[in-house]
Amino acid sequence: MSIPPPPGPHQPDPAQGPSPVPDPYGPPPQGQQPYGQPPQGQPPYGQQPYGQPYGQPYGPPYQTWGQGYSPYSRPASVNGLAVASVVLGVLCCFPGVGLVLGVIALVQIRKKGQSGKALAIAGSVLSSLGLALWVLVLATGGLSDAWEGFKKEAREDSAFSVAKGECFDTPGESLEGRAYDAEKVPCAGEHEGEVFGEFKMAGSTFPGDSAVSGAANDKCYALQDLYAMDTWALPEDVDVYYFAPTRQSWRLGDREVTCVFGNTDETATLTGSLRADETTLDSHQIALLKSLNAMDTVLYEEPEADPEDDLPGYRDWSRDVHDGLGEQIGALRAHSWPAKADKPVAALLKDMEKARGEWAKAVTAAEDGDADTFYIHYGKGYGYVDGPSTVTARKALGLATKRPSYDEDYGDGGGEPGGGELKV
Structure with a gap:
């Protein structure tokens, strides 16, 4: 059983039956105004009601939007430093920079109301882990080993x-x-x-x-x-x-x-290979060559100026030659030579002793400022270099015997000084 709604405005009484359909061309129903006219008691459309201020819209003001809500609100921007922090954290190339950017981003997000807090936190955490890893690698020397390994591999591929x-x-x-x-x-x-x-x-x-x-x-x-x-x-x-x-x-x-x-x-x-060292020579050959090459090294230190212009420099250099000869004479005498090389090496040592005496006189002449006398002993001191006794000793030990060419020949007892530059 249904209960009919109570009678109200515009609702027909159930006892009267259904309401007839209104005629759109007939007069309006009772209690309604004709179309186009305002309700009874209201002024015509377009006119202000009595007592209403001019310009005041008719009726109550429109409902305003609720507190804190804007129909045109825009999403908050993402903080750029937060994005940079997470990128550096992932790449692990500049972990210190990534950590600093992450901290700055968190402060800016809180002040400006931006988004990206999760990115800033993630970047800070990843950068912290990367920084810790860098510290560990540096402390253990792993970075140096890795770099050396890289260079070695690059060299092999180079x-x-x-x-x-x-x-x-x-x-x-x-x-x-x-x-x-x-x-x-x-x-x-x-x-x-x-x-x-x-x-x-x-x-x-x-x-x-x-x-x-x-x-x-x-x-x-x-x-x-x-x-x-x-x-x-x-x-x-x-x-x-x-x-x-x-x-x-x-x-x-x-x-x-x-x-x-x-x-x-x-x-x-x-x-063919030009190698001639401990891998290809015997101990006797090495002993002789070390002494001869050591003296060549000292002789190559000769001053570039002429003795007349730099007698003090020639004095010091001549003293070095004198002392070097003493050291090499001692080394050659201390070595046990094979029988075939005894006499040739002894003859070389005799010439080296004579040359050492001439260099001592050259030092004295330079100290006295006597350039002419210095020249004489300078030339005689060079007399033993690559001389006949050197060739004989080399031949006895199976070494090369063809003298190399020089820019200028060394003095032979009063000659002009030679440059001593080997042409190779």
């Missing part, structure tokens, strides 16, 4: 992955200037270069091409005597070259200078 004692070709290129490729080949056959030494330069800043060349000239020629101890055996058309770091490779940690033997003729090659 075009110049040739080591001491190895020979190579530079296809289509020359040993002078820049070379970009080096192919390792056997030393027994023809080749363009042979590596005889290498050393590393120090410093964090590239010193310049001139400084690199100067260091290479000084150290490569010194390393030459350790690799090719029998300098007389070097062909005259062989010279010293080197591979050195450039400004660009220096930035990547390249500090190595590679010393190389090459032919002075760019169109010619070398054949």
Whole structure:
């Protein structure tokens, strides 16, 4: 059983039956105004009611939006530092920077009401972990080991992955200037270069091409005597070259200078190894060559000016030659020579003793300021160098006996001083 709704406005009485459908062209129902006219008691449309201020809209004001709500609200911007922090944290390249950016981002987010708090926290955490890892690696030396491993691997993959004692070709290129490729080949056959030494330069800043060349000239020629101890055996058309770091490779940690033997003729090659050291010589050959090369090193330190212009410099240098001869005479006498070399070495020692006496007189003449007398003893002191006794001793021990050529011949008892620069 349904209960009808109570009678109300515009609702028909149930006892009267259903309401008829209104006629749109007939008069309006009772209690309603005709179409286009305002309700009873209200002024016509477009007129203000009596007592209503002019300009005041009719009826109550429109309902305003609720407190704190805007129909045109925009989303909060993401903090850029938070994004940078998480990126650096993931990459782990600058963990300290990532941590600082993350902290700054959290402060800015709180003040400006920006979004990205989760990103800032994540970036700070990842950067902290990365920073801790860097500290651990540095403390244990792992970074140094990793860098050395990287350089070793890079060297093995490099075009110049040739080591001491190895020979190579530079296809289509020359040993002078820049070379970009080096192919390792056997030393027994023809080749363009042979590596005889290498050393590393120090410093964090590239010193310049001139400084690199100067260091290479000084150290490569010194390393030459350790690799090719029998300098007389070097062909005259062989010279010293080197591979050195450039400004660009220096930035990547390249500090190595590679010393190389090459032919002075760019169109010619070398054949066979030039190595003559402890790996190829016997103990007697090494003993003689060490003494002879040690004296050559002292003699090469001769002052560049003429004795008349630098007698004090020649005095000090002559004293070094005198003392060097004393040391090498003692070393040669202390060595036990084979029977075939006893007499030849004894004859060489006799000439070295005479030369030592002449250098002592040269020192005295320089101290007295007597350049003419100095010249006389200077020439006689050079008399034993590469003299007949040296050739005989070399021959007895199976070493090269062909004297190398020099810029100028040494004095033979009163001659002019020689430069002493070996042409190789």
